[in-house]
Amino acid sequence: MKVRKAVVPVAGLGTRFLPATKAIPKEMLTVVDRPIIQYIVEEIVASGIKEVVLVTASGKSAIENHFDYSFELEIFLSQKGKLDLLREVRHISDLIEVVSVRQKEPLGLGHAVKVTEPVVCNEPFVVVLGDDMVDAKVPCVFQMLKVFEEFQQSVVAVQKVPLDETHRYGIIEGEEVAEGVYKVQRLIEKPAPGTSTSDLAIIGRYVLRPEIYGCLNRTLPGVGGEIQLTDALDCLRKEQGLYAYEFKGNRYDAGDKMGYLQATVNYALTHPDLGRRFKEYLKKLVANLDE
Secondary structure (H helix, E strand, O other), X not given: OOOOEEEEEOOXXXXXXXXXXXXXXXXXXXXXXXXXXXXXXXXXHXXXXXXXXXXXXXXXXXXXXXXXXXXXXXXXXXXXXXXXXXXXXXXXXXXXXXXXXXXXXXXXXXXHHHOOHHHHOOOOEEEEOOOEEEEOOOOHHHHHHHHHHHHOOOEEEEEEOOHHHHHHOEEEEXXXXXXXXXXXXXXXXXXXXXXXXXXXXXXXXXXXXXXXXXXXXXXXXXXXXXXXXXXXXXXXXXHOOOEEXXXXXXXXXXXXXXXXXXXXXXXXHOOOOOHHHHHHHHHHHHHHHHO
16 A cells, blocks of 8 residues: 555644744744744655645644745745745745645544545555654655555554653553564553553654544543544554554654754754854854853
């Protein structure tokens, strides 16, 4: 089964970044010179997927507009001879075919995936969270697609976290069946201390078979009336099997202030125009702090 579509949930309110996100979607916050959502979409496109389903909500039109054609802006840049910027703007509008689906109520990640069923239909798809950035030589989504092709079952991305932080994540337990690939035997959402010895935490990348929709339709709302994707994944695990992949790359939770700052610094250091100067600035800054 070939994966042709990616689902990107971007309906969240971004409360951790208030007041900055009062009028601007958190996914449109800039890391160096591009909004977070553009990094996400570029990873998807680099993995061979062109159709992106945005799960949006009220106040999120800026995201759709970012990937749309801007006639006035392109004419202005062309007339001013700013051809480098013109090429960049055209690159953005040519990246993907955008389909938008409204999540009318904030009922959890599982619900956000569930509302895409009429668009995705009966085919496998990728889910990438709109504020979870992964910097990798080989795109994280592409790495996961290779695992999906080999095992033909749904795959979740995982990374090792300190044991004293496992209570913040969904955790998987399983048997390693290939390098970095685990056959999932148990899923625990934010385990209490001492209830799991695993340090493999689920992060915002999933390759899912269409049967996930059946599981989501049978998943009952939990705390706060939300439908948890983890519960549906556990259903899928029992009925078909589920794999976890320890991806290669550096992950940044750009929906968190510290993660956002870390992403900004690390992407700035590798920026082709700014990297060298920014590195020199950081050296001077550190030297001053040590005095």
